[in-house]
Amino acid sequence: MTLNIAGKTIETNYQGFLYNTEDWNEDYARVIAERDGLTLYNDHWELIYYFREYYKETQMIPTMHRIVRDLGPKNARFHNQKAYERHIYSLFPCDPVHEVCKLAGLPMPQPDD
Numbered sequence: 001m002t003l004n005i006a007g008k009t010i011e012t013n014y015q016g017f018l019y020n021t022e023d024w025n026e027d028y029a030r031v032i033a034e035r036d037g038l039t040l041y042n043d044h045w046e047l048i049y050y051f052r053e054y055y056k057e058t059q060m061i062p063t064m065h066r067i068v069r070d071l072g073p074k075n076a077r078f079h080n081q082k083a084y085e086r087h088i089y090s091l092f093p094c095d096p097v098h099e100v101c102k103l104a105g106l107p108m109p110q111p112d113d
Helices: 026-035 042-058 064-074 081-091 096-103
Strands: 002-005 008-011
Touching (some): 064 096
16 A cells, blocks of 8 residues: 655555555554544553664564563553553554554564464
């Protein structure tokens, strides 16, 4: 699929994942989120940037367990990791890791063997 975002042509697969991760920008994330029926707020952006940073450092996609362990304690609003995990699912109801990867411009997560 070809998208024109902020005057730039961006190529994605049929699900909206970037072919070239260097094409990522916040405008792309907003367009894809809107297409997927999401409005991005601070909590969404926190996860998007966490994924980008984690991938940059490790060349891996974080697991839900890793996200909850790394970010849960930083969010004082949540009394435990399970509460934070429920919050993540409220932000991205279907498949949080898959959706955040797409919005963060990262490769599509592959199923575990």
